[in-house]
Amino acid sequence: MIELYASGTPNVQKIHIMLEELGLEYRSHQINVYRGEQFAPDFVKLNPNSKVPVIVDHEGPQGRPYTVFESGAILIYLAEKTGTQLLPTEPFKRYNVMQWLMIQLTGIGPMFGQFNHFRRFAPPGNDYSDQRYTSETRRLYDLLEARLGQTRYLGGDDYSIADIATFPWIRNHSKRFGETLAFMRIGFEGMPHLARWFTAIETRPAVIRALVTIDANPSPNWTATPEDLDRLFGRGRFARG
Numbered sequence: 001m002i003e004l005y006a007s008g009t010p011n012v013q014k015i016h017i018m019l020e021e022l023g024l025e026y027r028s029h030q031i032n033v034y035r036g037e038q039f040a041p042d043f044v045k046l047n048p049n050s051k052v053p054v055i056v057d058h059e060g061p062q063g064r065p066y067t068v069f070e071s072g073a074i075l076i077y078l079a080e081k082t083g084t085q086l087l088p089t090e091p092f093k094r095y096n097v098m099q100w101l102m103i104q105l106t107g108i109g110p111m112f113g114q115f116n117h118f119r120r121f122a123p124p125g126n127d128y129s130d131q132r133y134t135s136e137t138r139r140l141y142d143l144l145e146a147r148l149g150q151t152r153y154l155g156g157d158d159y160s161i162a163d164i165a166t167f168p169w170i171r172n173h174s175k176r177f178g179e180t181l182a183f184m185r186i187g188f189e190g191m192p193h194l195a196r197w198f199t200a201i202e203t204r205p206a207v208i209r210a211l212v213t214i215d216a217n218p219s220p221n222w223t224a225t226p227e228d229l230d231r232l233f234g235r236g237r238f239a240r241g
């Protein structure tokens with residue numbers, strides 16, 4: 001049994017999809033990051049970085065319980081635990097998957113995250129930051145479109161943890177920021193390869209199962225007070241330095 005500490009956000013959605021793909025038994029616990037539950041001492045014992053997702057695998061290495069945080073580390077851990085071809089063992093295929101996984105972890109996640117932040121939560125007067133992250137988001141979309149024009153999936157011919165990591169970020173935009181993306185001229189109309197890839201993943205049985213759970217537990221951000229937002233974003237009386 002695996003315990004998943006979750007919220008309704010893309011980094012957590014990856015893990016729901018992975019667990020469904022692998023058919024592993026799991027139980028999820030919602031952590032309300034808008035209320036600061038990620039800073040509670042019991043949660044910090046699981047992840048000193050105070051972020052979801054976290055898993056606790058009761059049958060970890062050597063049969064002992066093991067805790068894993070950071071979504072990329074969790075995907076690799078679960079792939080290696082089960083020996084799935086979602087992370088191939090053949091070196092060329094494996095490192096192709098790793099490279100596109102790293103692009104999600106170090107590029108798409110942080111840059112789309114900042115793009116979303118400046119579009120939705122920043123006070124007015126941040127034109128430079130808005131432009132910077134819009135431009136970078138647009139560049140990353142172009143990168144994905146070009147890659148998927150060459151290969152069926154991000155890592156190569158086969159579906160992998162690189163696709164699982166990237167899909168929720170694209171879905172998040174397609175659901176929430178339709179108008180913004182139209183303004184940015186990012187839509188699946190101009191991106192046939194991204195659209196093909198998105199549909200291929202969205203219609204996988206395991207992804208459909210995961211999305212039922214994901215959509216039943218959306219981020220509770222509409223109940224967040226100004227203080228909740230200040231705590232989450234480290235601003236106002238929560239600012240450091």
Ligand SMILES: N[C@@H](CCC(=O)N[C@@H](CS)C(=O)NCC(=O)O)C(=O)O
Binds near residue numbers: 007033069
């Ligand atoms: N690099 C981390 C990022 C995790 C992350 O940013 N989690 C967000 C939700 S998607 C969170 O817990 N935020 C709470 C906070 O920043 O205090 C990963 O990939 O797991």
